[in-house]
Amino acid sequence: MDKTSLANYPAHTYKDNQVSIQLNCRGASEYTKISFPVKYGLFSRIETREVIFEFNLNHEIKHAKSKAAEWIHPSEWLKRTMGNDWVYYSTGGYAGVVESIGEYYLPNLMYQTNSLLGGKPFETAEVAKISKNWHKIFSKINTSKTMPPAITQWIEKIKQFKPGDLTQKAEQLFGISGARTTVLPPDARHSDYDIIPLTIQDGCLYKCRFCKIKNKKPFIERSRQDIKNQILALKSLYARDLTNYNAIFLGEHDGLNAAMDLILYAAITAHEEFGFDTAYMKKPMLYFFGSVDALLNADERLFERLNELPFHTCINIGLESADDKTLSILGKPVSAQNVKKAFERMQAINQNFEQIEMSCNFVMDRDLPASHNRTMLELLRGRDRTSAKGSVYLSPLQFGNPSREVLFDFYHLKSQSRLPMFLYIIQRL
Ligand code: SF4
Known part of the structure; x- marks a missing residue:
């Protein structure tokens, strides 16, 4: 994508004491294998005291994590697939994961599979809460008069987009x-x-x-x-x-x-x-x-x-x-x-x-x-x-x-x- 096309995705940021928002963040443009979390592509992010949510260019949720102490590990996150499954990416304590699957993060799936590794993250209260209730949590975020119009419109669009x-x-x-x-x-x-x-x-x-x-x-x-x-x-x-x-x-x-x-x-x-x-x-x-x-x-x-x-x-x-x-x-x-x-x-x-x-x-x-x-x-x-x-x-x-x-x-x-x-x-x- 050249600079002219990137101009169609202008960056906007907003921050107050409740929320921080970045529209059109530029993630990595090539897939890589690295031992810390990398986000790919163009996306937008909202962070509150409790959660971090990321959305794709169609205003659909893509990644989510909780900032609560009960979240399994601060470097781990949920990713939503186009098939509308949530996948929990765990570090597996790093040891053994990269040798076993060739990747630094282990995908934990919501359905039965043949994996020999991983735990049951979807059975933990915090992961269940975020994967099931992300939209309710998002709905509580209020727009304010101090927000630039691009930010307000973005929030409203996401609120309109229901889990159904x-x-x-x-x-x-x-x-x-x-x-x-x-x-x-x-x-x-x-x-x-x-x-x-x-x-x-x-x-x-x-x-x-x-x-x-x-x-x-x-x-x-x-x-x-x-x-x-x-x-x-x-x-x-x-x-x-x-x-x-x-x-x-x-x-x-x-x-x-x-x-x-x-x-x-x-x-x-x-x-x-x-x-x-x-x-x-x-x-x-x-x-x-x-x-x-x-x-x-x-x-x-x-x-x-x-x-x-x-x-x-x-x-x-x-x-x-x-x-x-x-x-x-x-x-x-x-x-x-x-x-x-x-x-x-x-x-x-x-x-x-x-x-x-x-x-x-x-x-x-x-x-x-x-x-x-x-x-x-x-x-x-x-x-x-x-x-x-x-x-x-x-x-x-x-x-x-x-x-x-x-x-x-x-x-x-x-x-x-x-x-x-x-x-x-x-x-x-
Ligand atoms: S393993 Fe055999 S049955 Fe399964 S998809 Fe491949 S060819 Fe078909």
Whole structure:
């Protein structure tokens, strides 16, 4: 975004002994990994003696925290997603969080997931109060005659925007593609999960028995017209706040299995329509999932073309296991031999294409045969050197069951891997 466009977001500040307000704060314009809280994009902030709330350019609440002594930690905060979930970002005491998930802050979710870390922040009174009653708290803030008109108007607009409107907006978002995004790729952490969901295909190829996020839809591609319609509807829904986005998730569960031309069409059209060239947030990112067969069948030209796009592309492949016995237990209809071939192709792509990162997932569970970890480590160690590119994500099979023992297993496996290894926390939009 150049200086002329930034002039559309003039900074205004106001302070009295009750409240401090800053409109159009300029947050970081690139996602970063750092051990203190960073806010991204253009946003506005209000601070009282009790709370700090931050709002996006559509006057929708984005972040919130309490200043009460009962708040778990002063460096922790709540973030509201476009799907209208609250996520509590905790430090996890820092120790172990960055090694486990590759990020300095741990997202604690309101719903059951497979995370091995974190507590139950939503069960604490202060977090529950802020996430449920932020609008009531905000409504008590009075405008005063000494406030500049821009500040008064901003307060009034936020008061008009009721929590029910945010629920409705999330429903509109899900309605654009026809379904909620039930799982985001683990690599979306590089954009703090601030992605715009664009569905280029529905369903998946395998319908694996173990999978908790699958749906009944067979794999089917969307038409170009459908994709264009989604893009235009998303552009209108994200509206003024679009400038705070630079990342797209091409859903649903096997974007890589879609035709090369369709993938490229979706990425290029979204980039143009969303104005990523001039967005406040820099360095556009493109995320999607892929299956073993999609990767083995993918035309090499797809990667050549993706590498030339103005995106850094992360493709996450669900390998799950390199062991036939485990694949059969999981009910995943692929062979260990093809999993190994897919893994080798991922490494070649990571080496040959600077703007593409292929990552993969393996499951982890104490009840799986010993051959699962052994064959996985044979792949991850069967390389003559370590590499910083091509993360391997381990996904615990159990939901709602944080476990120290499984976490210990994870660290043990990580210490033996020659590729970066992290836990996959399954998160929805
Ligand atoms: S793991 Fe992937 S391919 Fe298997 S059922 Fe789930 S979404 Fe489909």
